[in-house]
Amino acid sequence: MKKPIELTVNDELMQVEVEPQTTLLELIRDGLHLTGTKEGCGMGDCGTCIVLVDGKPVNSCLMLAADARGRSVTTIEGLAKGAELHPLQQSFIDQGAVQCGFCSPAMILSAKALLDEDPHPTEETIKRALSGVLCRCGSYKKIIAAVQAASPKES
């Protein structure tokens, strides 16, 4: 039976109806047509479904949409400001950190959560923060470089 929930997605407050078995991932892709969020394994192993909930990365395939009630969800579509890309998005392009691109939304969102908390992370910290996302192209080196390059410069 569908139930209405209220939540914020990419800064927009909305009301949606969800079934108990609807995952946050299904709501985002099938309900809201925000297809930047990917489903890889659907079992919490690959991390490509990662979105930010209240600023922290979660596997949206393992979270019921009902539990997103009252929370703020950020998907990859929510990062750019109009035509201006988020510094991490631009950095991934500049560093060539994208091969097939399937893991990029999750990598970028995981990196955003990290940089929001720790603007100047060590390489080891970056690796730990990204450890929940698999890149089957093996672009890890460039992905790490892209996160380092996107770290705000000391002023």
Next chain:
Amino acid sequence: MKRLKPFAYREPKTLREAIRILVGEGPRAATLAGGTDLLVRMKQGVVTPSLLVNLKRIKGLDRIQRPKAGGLSIGTLSTIAALERSALVAKRYPVLAQAAGFLGSPSIRQLATLGGNVGRSSPAADMVPSLVVLKASVIAEGASGKREIPLDTFFKGPGQNALAPAEIITAIVVPDAAPSSGAAYVRLGRREGMDCALVGVAASLTLDGAGSVAEARLAMASCGPVPLRARGAEAFLSGGGLAEERLREAARLAAGETSPISDMRACADYRREMVEVLAYRALAAAVQTDRKAR
């Protein structure tokens, strides 16, 4: 897309209501906390609960606090990420923050709960060995009231525990650590992120005034049907000093007290050898954390 089959679903607002629903539904009901394990097994069709009782609308179950009587009380819905970040945990029980950092990945830790990690009762549970050496207990509530179950008698087999039907874990409580004591958790996986423990060993050492071991505790993950204690090694360490060869002998004894399985992650012989290596490292690290504390 991997979908969950439709299920009956409730979001009780109080513990009492949750227990009443569970009693009414019978043994095929399941409680939902973080969902990182249950929802996977539901997608796989391994479990098919008749009713899912989501505990997350019950207020106060995610508190990490120090009760007036001392120690630490960790609400069942506390996430592993919250344990990793808690200043209270870092100050008094750094081994728990350390163990939290091994579980899954940052995004899994954001969802997964301590109550879920204990209640799932997997022999590989990363939080359990550290909780066992810290003498933690499970607080469970059911229709007939509240009770406390020492964690080292809680586990009954892979996925099985001492909870009665319709009983809910509400908190994990840990007593104050002895003044001169240290603890550490060391674990091995196939890779550093996103894998369950191939072997995990937690050690705690409490010293007497003369610098001898007053009490030692060693607990191991993925070494048998339940999280195991190495009681022989603990007894051997008691009353003696901290010389390297004594720690090594204790580690050798601990390896002999395991009954690991062979699976896709490792064979039993390899696991047993790694217990010896890890138990020594955990003991040596426990000595270090004690020295730092003083």
